[in-house]
Amino acid sequence: MGRVATVRPYTDFPPLDVGSGARVFVLTGAGISAESGIRTFRDAGGLWEEHRVEEVASPEGWASDPALVWRFYSIRRAQAGTVVPNAAHDALAGLERTLGERLLVCTQNVDPLHERAGSRRVVHMHGELAKSRCERDHAPPFNDAGEYMDLSSIPRCECGGRIRPHICWFGEVPFEMDRILAALSECTLFVTIGSSGAVYPAAGFARIARQRGAQTIYVGPERPENADAFDECRLGNAGDAVPGLFQTTP
Ligand code: NAD
Numbered sequence: 001m002g003r004v005a006t007v008r009p010y011t012d013f014p015p016l017d018v019g020s021g022a023r024v025f026v027l028t029g030a031g032i033s034a035e036s037g038i039r040t041f042r043d044a045g046g047l048w049e050e051h052r053v054e055e056v057a058s059p060e061g062w063a064s065d066p067a068l069v070w071r072f073y074s075i076r077r078a079q080a081g082t083v084v085p086n087a088a089h090d091a092l093a094g095l096e097r098t099l100g101e102r103l104l105v106c107t108q109n110v111d112p113l114h115e116r117a118g119s120r121r122v123v124h125m126h127g128e129l130a131k132s133r134c135e136r137d138h139a140p141p142f143n144d145a146g147e148y149m150d151l152s153s154i155p156r157c158e159c160g161g162r163i164r165p166h167i168c169w170f171g172e173v174p175f176e177m178d179r180i181l182a183a184l185s186e187c188t189l190f191v192t193i194g195s196s197g198a199v200y201p202a203a204g205f206a207r208i209a210r211q212r213g214a215q216t217i218y219v220g221p222e223r224p225e226n227a228d229a230f231d232e233c234r235l236g237n238a239g240d241a242v243p244g245l246f247q248t249t250p
Pocket of ligand 1: 033113236
């Protein structure tokens with residue numbers, strides 16, 4: 001059983017002290033990109049831009065209609081070219097400039113907004129829109145801005161397999177879990193921003209960090225499903241709450 005988190009507006013809490021010695025793990029979800037104009041699952045009532053997630057984000061969907069899957073991600077790629085980071089992405093990039101390797105940002109998002117804001121220590125556990133790979137894993141992921149709108153335009157790897165989006169679909173194992181688990185075991189402060197706490201394994205990270213002794217904080221407009229894994233839920237939109245969230249000087 002978890003403890004009951006303190007759930008209050010973010011303005012009721014003081015900034016988090018990340019002075020010398022603190023090691024910070026930040027997990028971001030779709031909510032951090034909402035104010036940049038990228039819709040979350042929740043906004044769409046469990047649909048992702050009018051599609052059931054199984055159709056466009058599962059190995060089964062890929063097997064049954066790869067052209068539909070590529071049309072879906074091609075539209076997301078085109079959209080990603082037009083969006084800009086918001087104040088929350090900017091604040092995390094600024095935090096990295098101060099903390100350096102004492103900060104790791106792990107994102108569930110496939111958009112490029114953390115990097116566009118200037119963050120470099122970012123793990124994309126669910127992949128990246130701007131990368132593709134062979135469906136048979138014959139070659140490593142590569143940068144790819146292509147938009148493939150029908151079956152005949154989908155490129156093939158030299159092994160004959162189709163090129164697929166480098167995205168972790170439902171039922172697949174997220175990327176870089178070793179690096180993530182190592183950082184979780186070292187962090188003294190764990191912060192989740194804008195994630196419903198419904199998608200595992202990410203939703204279990206707060207509990208792992210807490211078991212290792214870290215303080216655990218949630219930031220978002222509503223209580224997440226895994227609220228009992230946090231010491232505090234600071235209610236507010238990321239663009240308002242994140243810029244003043246961390247105090248880096250004594
Ligand atoms: P989710 O859609 O399940 O939940 C979004 C969360 O964001 C909700 O808890 C909501 O309260 C919160 N939120 C909404 N507006 C916010 C704001 N302004 N500031 C802060 N929080 C806000 O998202 P999830 O938990 O990240 O999981 C969904 C999965 O969907 C992930 O695996 C992710 O890969 C994928 N996804 C990614 C993107 C993206 O790349 N931008 C967009 C949609 C979905």
